[in-house]
Amino acid sequence: MSTNLSRSDAIYASLRRAILEQALKPGTKLPEDSIGDTFSVSRTSARNALLRLASDGLVEIKPNRGAAVAMPTLEEAEEVFALRRCLEREVIEKLCRRMPRDGIDALISHVREEERALQASSPRSIRLAGEFHILLAELTGSKLLIDFISQVVSRSSLILARFGRPHSAECGIDEHVQLIEALKEQDAQTASRIMDHHLHAVEDRAKTDDKDDGPDISEILNRYMTASE
């Protein structure tokens, strides 16, 4: 049970967390050697993890030039949020038709955790805000929908890291609470309206363009080697 994860799985998970919590900023180069060294594995395992992250859109791999944390453009950002609105609307509709028992409870308890992380100024709060939306998708029970939502949520985090205010949490937690209320009442129209407003707010947070790159990768990664949440 302890080593149920393969080595490349562990690296994939750690890198993913580091990117989503904005410890690794867009543009940061990710050489296979450095990653293999810091995780004490070979380049092969690191490479596989990078390939998977690339298909998630979290890193970009250019032939013979290596991998780097993806730098979404403003154009791509618009595409992501347009598609995200489309997908999250589908989630809301599905959930208003059929919400699993304990679903509301799970959502409430997640929001509580978000609040705790926010008060503690933990970097987890950034990731938890995104995972609220993933939890919504999970409640629909559709594997594919979970997968697609995860992708747009991940990319949204990246967009906020690139364009948003530094370290701003992605979502207003109060809006999450409002959404839960509407879902409880099975009010699809209100829920959709809140979600649209919520996503527009997130999108608007992508305004200022600050950037700096290239600190020590290994230093950052050492904090993300553990598989713990």
Added chain:
Amino acid sequence: MSTNLSRSDAIYASLRRAILEQALKPGTKLPEDSIGDTFSVSRTSARNALLRLASDGLVEIKPNRGAAVAMPTLEEAEEVFALRRCLEREVIEKLCRRMPRDGIDALISHVREEERALQASSPRSIRLAGEFHILLAELTGSKLLIDFISQVVSRSSLILARFGRPHSAECGIDEHVQLIEALKEQDAQTASRIMDHHLHAVEDRAKTDDKDDGPDISEILNRYMTASE
């Protein structure tokens, strides 16, 4: 220019074509050795190709047990078509708002090619039917939308290979023609209606459950080694 593709790219493309044209049926095992041998490359390259196909949902990889062409369940099939309707509706709406010049021409010319392939009873017709929908997505200009549509279209092909009548083309070509007409008139409502009807027809074609597996892989793959269209 001749070898702009890396080795694993070529294998990925060939395997993908073979799966989408239903030469490789769901459930067929894909051992790294066999693939490497038939393409005259090492297991490493074959492995990378399989990893990418797995993230597309076209093959399933179980730890220490190898890869096989994915066998979608009826449950997953429902998920795919539900999401596909959602995404294709978005495509239609976008295209009715703004259709690129020459877009209609490109669609018409694609349908012509579909007709030619169908008359020639070419296995290409199966793939071309799916690529009509991908072409629609491409006309929206959204990279992400193209990506997502490609995924659901690929999975649809797999579902038809698993559950549909053998070698039935996925789509009725006449419905494609009707859709083009509605798009030309910028009639989003009619276009959406046709698309919904069209996709339901495709979904209904997933009824009978026939199966047989396991011919010689290498024999099939040899026909797909060329990088041709």
Added chain:
DNA sequence: CAATAGAAAATTGCATGCAATTTATTCCAC
């Protein structure tokens, strides 16, 4: 001093080898 050509270092793409796990086969008891 700027610019460019060339060499050196770094990094990726791929092949091969080995240990570990899984699958198939053999052999023996019943």
Added chain:
DNA sequence: GTGGAATAAATTGCATGCAATTTTCTATTG
């Protein structure tokens, strides 16, 4: 002849090594 354990074959997960490409540094020239 059947069921099950032990063994053999096949297959994956991973590490290492080498050639090819890219990037960085250096030196020479104008």
